[in-house]
Amino acid sequence: MRKRWHVTATAIAVVIGLLAFPRGSGLAQLLGLPPIQIGRTVEIDPILQQVLHTAGPDEPVEAVLTFSRYPSTTVLSLVAATGVHVLRFRVLPMIGVRGTSAQILSLLALPGLTSIYFNSQLWYFLNESVPLIGADRVWTELGVTGRGVGIAVIDSGIDGTHPDLPFGQKVIQNVKVGPDLFGTGPIFVENLANTDTTSGHGTHVASTAAGTGAALAGKYRGVAIGANLVGLGAGETLFVLTALESFDWVLAQRGQYGIRVISNSWGTTGSFSPDDPINVASKTAHDAGLVVVFAAGNSGPGNNTLNPYCVASWVICVAAGLKDGKTLADFSSRGIPGDPVYRPTITAPGADVVAARATTGVVINTFFIIDAIDIGTDAVYYAAASGTSMATPHVSGTVALMLEANPALTPDQVKSLLQGSATPLPGYDVYQVGAGYLNSYQAVVDALL
Missing domain, CATH: 3.40.50.200 (Peptidase S8/S53 domain)
Structure with missing residues (x-):
């Protein structure tokens, strides 16, 4: 049965380092930095981890971002600013996105984000x-x-x-x-x-x-x-x-x-x-x-x-x-x-x-x-x-x-x-x-x- 990572959310600039490290470790710890506590963790689907690790720089990746509550206009504006294509829901507290690996990774620091999953079959x-x-x-x-x-x-x-x-x-x-x-x-x-x-x-x-x-x-x-x-x-x-x-x-x-x-x-x-x-x-x-x-x-x-x-x-x-x-x-x-x-x-x-x-x-x-x-x-x-x-x-x-x-x-x-x-x-x-x-x-x- 596959495991999932729960990582402490930190600065966007170092998020990409996550993909090269073993499961279950906090990102700051893996990089030898003092942990940055912001009171939440983000769960990352292991399939998405693999996809982001192997996808080409311009290859589109589809993912699902789930939030603790329905995403606000501020959050949606932050998402739109990354250039990803966005799929909104009417009731569910989540969005779908399509973008490059770099764009997807830049979303991990969004406020209220609880998990991010690959759009798997x-x-x-x-x-x-x-x-x-x-x-x-x-x-x-x-x-x-x-x-x-x-x-x-x-x-x-x-x-x-x-x-x-x-x-x-x-x-x-x-x-x-x-x-x-x-x-x-x-x-x-x-x-x-x-x-x-x-x-x-x-x-x-x-x-x-x-x-x-x-x-x-x-x-x-x-x-x-x-x-x-x-x-x-x-x-x-x-x-x-x-x-x-x-x-x-x-x-x-x-x-x-x-x-x-x-x-x-x-x-x-x-x-x-x-x-x-x-x-x-x-x-x-x-x-x-x-x-x-x-x-x-x-x-x-x-x-x-x-x-x-x-x-x-x-x-x-x-x-x-x-x-x-x-x-x-x-x-x-x-x-x-x-x-x-x-x-x-x-x-x-x-x-x-x-x-x-x-x-x-x-x-x-x-x-x-x-x-x-x-x-x-x-x-x-x-x-x-x-x-x-x-x-x-x-x-x-x-x-x-x-x-x-x-x-x-x-x-x-x-x-x-x-x-x-x-x-x-x-x-x-x-x-x-x-x-x-x-x-x-x-x-x-x-x-x-």
Whole structure:
């Protein structure tokens, strides 16, 4: 697992020396100078360290700067004075920048700066599963379908031309997040029927969360069949800045679309840091009353392999189980034995999950398995896929059911109820499976109490 530097911020003139020294040392100490205490440290992403060290003098580098509060006009003026291209957010306390290594390094002394990260690429972690968790009983016995609850799916996009995901009805907003965030075009293009034109991953995920099953008379319905979907589509390649813009859009528009849940079937590797910009974004969403769900990752069966974005106490981390309801999938990432933090929250169906196939006809990504089982002629509209990507929307859909049943629930209460209602998995430890296997029916019953 990679480590991160926490360095004492000092004069800009000596910042460039940082890149040549071992991790974990204060800059002033490394240079043999008396330490300059200004009451804060700046966390520097090790990937960015490497990029800045190897980039040519005129080679553009993209980075994310996170601040202790929303950057003031004074800070923004200081940034602009360096000549970097700037990407501003509406809600999140951060900015994106594109500039040379020297320009990026000159930003390390900005007041209020807490961390700086490279705009890294992120990875998507990709009929019987719905009855397995009792979601169908929630519809029929409790009359709860997720009605009125919006689920934001940050992913490759959603194919709103699929019969299970009709745009304007099931998918109430579908947004394409611009690939060139520093260009002259719009960052967001809204009201698109199909934003999943090159992947299919997001369509499969969205269908699992709330698809209608209409293509085959309800055979492959999602978990929260009455919930609304809002797509934030980045295409087949997702980067940190694209994900952050998606979070920012959701935070700004959550009231208009009734968004209560953010589903994230993607992530990275490495260690957890609360100052990572993705974790700052998820905490901001949590504090705004949104339930944030993340995939655990597909780097199992080894220990200490969790997606670092799912480790935070304020998110729900989903491991993948087989559809027998008893077995953890071999690929599902594990936490650390005995560690109170590095563990999944819960396990949900993540193997051979059948859900909508985008009109592209594919679901591409190396982080999950597509068409792992033969579903015959159903494959015209559906695909069977495995991965924690597939487990995550089962939980996101369940959360929508819980929030229709009891709209007053807070994100922390939702997480606690999910854990308390889970079915124990004998033979496994909490660092592997969390509280146990998802039980949607019991979770909604408990939410009603």
